[in-house]
Amino acid sequence: MDVDRFQYLIVMALCVLITLPLEFVLDARVYRRPRRLLRTLLPTFVAFVAWDVAAIRLGHWTFSERYTTGWKLGNIPVEELTFFVVIPLCALLSYEAVRNVLRLGWLGTLRAGSLGRLLPPEPGRRVGSERERELV
Amino acid sequence: MRWYSTLTVLAMVAVVAAELLWIRSGVFRRRAYWLALGICALFQIPVDGWLTKLSSVIVIYNPEVFSGIRIFWDSPIEDWGFGFALMTLAIALWVRQAPGEGERPEPAVAAAADEPAGPRP
Numbered sequence: 001m002d003v004d005r006f007q008y009l010i011v012m013a014l015c016v017l018i019t020l021p022l023e024f025v026l027d028a029r030v031y032r033r034p035r036r037l038l039r040t041l042l043p044t045f046v047a048f049v050a051w052d053v054a055a056i057r058l059g060h061w062t063f064s065e066r067y068t069t070g071w072k073l074g075n076i077p078v079e080e081l082t083f084f085v086v087i088p089l090c091a092l093l094s095y096e097a098v099r100n101v102l103r104l105g106w107l108g109t110l111r112a113g114s115l116g117r118l119l120p121p122e123p124g125r126r127v128g129s130e131r132e133r134e135l136v
Numbered sequence: 137m138r139w140y141s142t143l144t145v146l147a148m149v150a151v152v153a154a155e156l157l158w159i160r161s162g163v164f165r166r167r168a169y170w171l172a173l174g175i176c177a178l179f180q181i182p183v184d185g186w187l188t189k190l191s192s193v194i195v196i197y198n199p200e201v202f203s204g205i206r207i208f209w210d211s212p213i214e215d216w217g218f219g220f221a222l223m224t225l226a227i228a229l230w231v232r233q234a235p236g237e238g239e240r241p242e243p244a245v246a247a248a249a250d251e252p253a254g255p256r257p
Contacts (some may be wrong), residue, residue, distance in 0.1 A: 007186075007194060008187065008194050008195075011183060011186055011187065011194075015183060030230075036230065036233045037230075039229070039233060040226055040229040040230040040233065041226070043225075043229060044222065044225050044226045044229065047225065048222055051143065051147070055139075055140070055143075058139065059198055059201075060139055060140050060197070060198050060201045061140075061195055061196060061197050061198060061201075062195075062196045062198075063194065063195060063196065064192075064193055064194050064195075064196060067192070067194040068194065084222075087219070087222060087223065088222060088223065088225075088226035090176065090179070091172065091173075091176055091222075091223035091226050091227055092226060092227060092230050094172040094175050094176050095168055095169060095172040095227050095230070095231075097172075098168045098171045098172045098175065099166075099168035099172075102167060102168050102171075
């Protein structure tokens, strides 16, 4: 199989993979708000795909046949369609992660995230359950 | 005609206008927005670079439609304006839908700042 054809898609997949920890470790909660996410991505996607379709038609940019799959919807490569979902997603994850760190600090953000249970509890915080008391 | 340059500037203006007049999420007053945008702009260097490097180019720009200014790995400088418009629109729409948010600075900032609470437009 010719891997080169998938280069553009692989770049997009890497963007998703690299930003995925923001959702869980830094508790971004973007994927976990699917309705809000859809209502954010849809208008953005429509506006920018419209520009992309026009730009491709007018010859402003073209795509390497060697590094793309050749799968298209009309005149637009599927790679471009993924781009207009993936890049806004990365931006939202970054925004929420940064916001958490500014609000809660690094330690507070990590505590709120999925690795939080691995960290010692906040000093001065009242210990809740019996089980938690044992762990302290 | 430098169509990509022209449309990039137009898109940036349109997104800023849309945020100020219609979406009104208040992102431009948020530190988290500017920091996130800065971080994304840094990550755009390798991602965009991989797509536009002339040694094995994936996205091929018509040299007649942009400024000709290529930065980092041959990425047209317009790409950063494009990224600004794309990411700003997404973040603004996202923040607008936050429960109890929009047109307000971040809670921590609001608590510290002693600006008078003006009426919401």
